[in-house]
Amino acid sequence: MVDTISQNPVLIVGCGLSGLTVALEVAKYKKVKLLTKGDPTISATAWAQGGIVHLTKDEESIKTHVQDTITAGDGLVDHEVLEFIARSGYKATEWLINHGVVFSKDKKLNQLHLVLEGGHSVPRIAHAGDATGRAILDVLIKKALTHPNITILKNTFVVDLVENQHLTKLGHDNNIYGVYALNTISNEVSAIPASHVVLATGGIGKVYQYTSNPPTATGDGIALAWRSGCKVANLEFMQFHPTCLFHAGERSFLISEALRGAGATLEHKNGERFMTKYDSRKELAPRDVVARSIDFEMKKHGIEHVYLNAKLLKKDYIVEHFPTIHGKCKRLGIDITKDRIPVIPAAHYSCGGVLTRINGQTTIQNLYAIGETACTGLHGANRLASNSLLECVVTGLTASKSIVESKFNHNQRIRQYQVSKPFHGEDDAIEIFNSWNELRTIMSSYVGIVRSTGRLNKALKRIRLLNEEVRELSQKYHPNKDLLEVRNLVICAELITKSALKRKESRGLHFNKDHQTKLANALPTVIRSNSVI
Numbered sequence: 001m002v003d004t005i006s007q008n009p010v011l012i013v014g015c016g017l018s019g020l021t022v023a024l025e026v027a028k029y030k031k032v033k034l035l036t037k038g039d040p041t042i043s044a045t046a047w048a049q050g051g052i053v054h055l056t057k058d059e060e061s062i063k064t065h066v067q068d069t070i071t072a073g074d075g076l077v078d079h080e081v082l083e084f085i086a087r088s089g090y091k092a093t094e095w096l097i098n099h100g101v102v103f104s105k106d107k108k109l110n111q112l113h114l115v116l117e118g119g120h121s122v123p124r125i126a127h128a129g130d131a132t133g134r135a136i137l138d139v140l141i142k143k144a145l146t147h148p149n150i151t152i153l154k155n156t157f158v159v160d161l162v163e164n165q166h167l168t169k170l171g172h173d174n175n176i177y178g179v180y181a182l183n184t185i186s187n188e189v190s191a192i193p194a195s196h197v198v199l200a201t202g203g204i205g206k207v208y209q210y211t212s213n214p215p216t217a218t219g220d221g222i223a224l225a226w227r228s229g230c231k232v233a234n235l236e237f238m239q240f241h242p243t244c245l246f247h248a249g250e251r252s253f254l255i256s257e258a259l260r261g262a263g264a265t266l267e268h269k270n271g272e273r274f275m276t277k278y279d280s281r282k283e284l285a286p287r288d289v290v291a292r293s294i295d296f297e298m299k300k301h302g303i304e305h306v307y308l309n310a311k312l313l314k315k316d317y318i319v320e321h322f323p324t325i326h327g328k329c330k331r332l333g334i335d336i337t338k339d340r341i342p343v344i345p346a347a348h349y350s351c352g353g354v355l356t357r358i359n360g361q362t363t364i365q366n367l368y369a370i371g372e373t374a375c376t377g378l379h380g381a382n383r384l385a386s387n388s389l390l391e392c393v394v395t396g397l398t399a400s401k402s403i404v405e406s407k408f409n410h411n412q413r414i415r416q417y418q419v420s421k422p423f424h425g426e427d428d429a430i431e432i433f434n435s436w437n438e439l440r441t442i443m444s445s446y447v448g449i450v451r452s453t454g455r456l457n458k459a460l461k462r463i464r465l466l467n468e469e470v471r472e473l474s475q476k477y478h479p480n481k482d483l484l485e486v487r488n489l490v491i492c493a494e495l496i497t498k499s500a501l502k503r504k505e506s507r508g509l510h511f512n513k514d515h516q517t518k519l520a521n522a523l524p525t526v527i528r529s530n531s532v533i
């Protein structure tokens with residue numbers, strides 16, 4: 001049994017930009033525990049390259065950003081949320097700079113160097129070279145590590161949220177009392193009481209075979225919130241990046257749009273270009289159009305990937321402007337100055353997640369979800385580039401305010417975690433690996449970029465079966481990282497597929513061959529939690 005103290009800490013699950021923003025703000029007033037399932041330096045935030053939307057208080061700056069976000073979101077953006085984020089947007093880069101993040105400067109003008117990205121009508125992306133996320137994370141983690149009110153617990157995997165049923169004396173159904181967490185080194189599960197729990201666990205890219213996401217992106221926060229009774233929204237809107245390297249040993253390496261911008265072309269094995277058939281902008285059409293065209297071609301010809309040809313570019317130019325891509329491919333045996341690059345679209349960003357208010361509050365009183373885990377409605381049916389880091393900071397600041405102002409705390413005793421068997425053997429490890437493999441194959445084949453009702457139904461049937469099997473394994477064995485991640489991914493896969501089936505139209509990132517037109521009335525897809533999915 002765990003005795004709680006009257007001043008339980010605020011518990012933040014996730015060490016990316018959203019979790020760190022809340023941690024550093026709340027720690028001004030309260031004790032914070034910041035958990036991460038692995039090393040705090042591994043997250044989508046760390047991998048973010050392009051940058052973050054920079055806004056000022058100027059009306060024109062706000063108005064054009066609102067318009068660009070609405071256009072990208074294809075009729076589903078929540079206007080109230082967008083207006084709030086756009087108006088508070090100036091705080092994001094200001095907050096980061098005040099913490100010591102160094103963005104690239106326009107030396108002549110002595111101001112932030114702002115660049116243009118797809119979908120933006122003006123240059124408004126602040127960046128730190130081509131490694132913006134890393135620059136942000138390094139600074140904020142250092143701050144958190146030395147903050148007297150913050151304790152960082154690494155290798156601490158949140159298994160479940162502590163609900164009313166886990167208490168020795170019944171409390172309230174609409175509260176969370178802390179978390180059960182697995183120490184992935186000692187393999188022990190313990191209860192950590194908390195006054196508030198913030199889910200900042202990032203995205204769900206790992207549900208697909210090819211993804212730009214880091215290994216941490218297994219949808220844990222969404223599955224945890226769902227199991228505890230929260231609503232989820234818009235999970236059918238998965239953004240795919242058109243060109244990820246196709247390689248057996250490397251499934252998460254993005255081949256930047258900039259290479260296409262410089263003149264690289266997409267083609268088949270026989271050298272035939274195909275983007276000319278789909279869009280007058282050819283290889284430079286919007287991401288979703290290029291990704292969908294590649295998917296069409298792959299399905300039509302029954303092929304595993306297409307090629308990106310950069311051979312026409314000058315060798316010196318490639319080496320100078322694309323050193324990372326050139327170096328990485330070379331190490332994998334592909335000289336991009338001489339060889340074509342095998343590429344495939346990859347899951348990149350989830351526009352959907354746990355349904356929250358603008359301050360991150362879920363339908364459970366003291367449970368918050370922020371960053372990519374949440375669905376505030378900002379992105380609608382498609383995300384405008386660089387809006388995600390902006391959302392992490394703005395909603396992070398708003399959530400902190402709400403938590404700091406909340407008086408909620410508890411003095412409950414939490415039951416020990418029920419562990420069935422000590423550990424599983426080699427055969428079970430293989431079973432877990434196989435389940436994950438099967439899941440990724442199903443999702444990539446049937447719930448990918450181009451969908452059909454028949455294929456979605458097929459996927460749902462198989463995912464439900466997998467869900468059963470994984471649930472049995474989970475009940476039988478002591479939790480371990482792989483098993484927990486598969487359990488969460490299977491739940492997310494089912495939610496994505498159900499959401500896709502619920503949408504009887506094609507809009508934004510969701511394309512169904514059997515419902516190709518857009519309905520007049522655009523509504524978000526909300527799935528209510530129940531015990532069996």
Ligand SMILES: Cc1cc2nc3c(=O)[nH]c(=O)nc-3n(C[C@H](O)[C@H](O)[C@H](O)COP(=O)(O)OP(=O)(O)OC[C@H]3O[C@@H](n4cnc5c(N)ncnc54)[C@H](O)[C@@H]3O)c2cc1C
Binds near residue numbers: 014038046133214348
């Ligand atoms: C390659 C790439 C490039 C991108 N480029 C940009 C860009 O230029 N601009 C932009 O705006 N967006 C970009 N994005 C998207 C953006 O980076 C993410 O949406 C954003 O960083 C998400 O931040 P987060 O705090 O929500 O989650 P993350 O940064 O992913 O952090 C998640 C944290 O949760 C922890 N965690 C997860 N599950 C558990 C658990 N069960 N228990 C304990 N801890 C857990 C992880 O260990 C990690 O610390 C990019 C994404 C990728 C993958």
